[in-house]
Structure formats: C-alpha cells, structure tokens
Amino acid sequence: MANKRDLRDDPEVVKKMALLLSQGASMLEQTCPVCGLPLFKTKKGEVICAVHGRVYLVASEEEAKEVEIDEALKGVEYYVSTKLREKMLKDETDEVEDLLRIIDLIERIRALREDRSKIDKQGRSSA
Ligand SMILES: [Zn+2]
Numbered sequence: 071m072a073n074k075r076d077l078r079d080d081p082e083v084v085k086k087m088a089l090l091l092s093q094g095a096s097m098l099e100q101t102c103p104v105c106g107l108p109l110f111k112t113k114k115g116e117v118i119c120a121v122h123g124r125v126y127l128v129a130s131e132e133e134a135k136e137v138e139i140d141e142a143l144k145g146v147e148y149y150v151s152t153k154l155r156e157k158m159l160k161d162e163t164d165e166v167e168d169l170l171r172i173i174d175l176i177e178r179i180r181a182l183r184e185d186r187s188k189i190d191k192q193g194r195s196s197a
Contacts, residue, residue: 077105077121086120103137140183147176 077083087110091097095110095118102109102119109125110118119125126137154169 077107083107083120090118090120103134104141136183136187140180143176143180143183147173147180150176 087097087108090110090112093112095112098109098111098117100109100117101107102122102125104125105119105121107119107121110120112118116124117126150169150172154166154173157163157166157169
C-alpha cells in the first residue's frame with residue numbers, strides 16, 4: 071500500500087505532473103481530496119489530479135465526504151464487476167445474479183446522487 075508521501079515520489083506521478091505542466095496546466099494551491107497531491111488546472115479549465123484524473127474541488131467538509139462516497143461507490147462497483155467477470159470466466163453462475171443486482175443498485179445510487187448534485191448546483195447558482 072502506497073501512502074501519500076510515496077505518491078509524491080512516484081516517478082510515474084512526477085512524470086504525469088510534468089506532462090500536465092508542459093501542456094500548459096497550472097499548479098493550484100488546492101490539493102486532491104482523495105490523495106492530497108497538488109491539483110492542476112488545464113487550459114480547458116478542468117481541475118486534474120495526476121493520480122486520479124479529473125477531480126472536483128470541494129468547498130466544505132460535507133462536500134469532501136460526498137466525494138469520498140462517490141469514490142467508495144466506484145470502488146465497490148469496480149470490485150463487483152471484477153468479481154462478476156471472474157465468476158463468468160469460471161462458469162460459476164451461483165452468485166452472478168446477486169452481483170448483477172448489486173451493480174444495478176450502485177448504478178441507481180450513482181444516478182440519484184448525480185441528479186441531486188445537479189440540483190444542488192442549480193440551487194446555488196440561482197441563489
Ligand atoms: Zn488524487
């Protein structure tokens with residue numbers, strides 16, 4: 071398991087950061103809510119972490135938690151999908167239905183959460 075300090079010294083991460091800079095991105099004062107590395111703003115205005123790709127800057131602790139939940143959901147989805155593939159490759163059909171149901175649930179939760187954050191943003195901009 072790599073910790074935050076290792077990531078900063080990881081040649082791959084350093085290479086990605088250098089690439090972002092060479093593409094005209096600027097380093098921000100803010101750090102990635104997931105790994106704590108400095109974030110970059112691309113010419114297009116996207117905020118990017120060298121490890122996690124596009125991230126969303128969070129203004130509050132509550133938002134930071136929301137991001138964490140999103141990451142966790144993604145993690146679970148990844149785990150279940152991998153598990154499902156394994157099962158299918160081995161021709162084990164016993165748990166496939168359960169796994170599919172979990173994926174379906176996660177997708178629904180994510181869709182709901184996306185809708186909600188859209189509404190949040192609209193509410194804030196019109197206020
Ligand atoms: Zn990150």
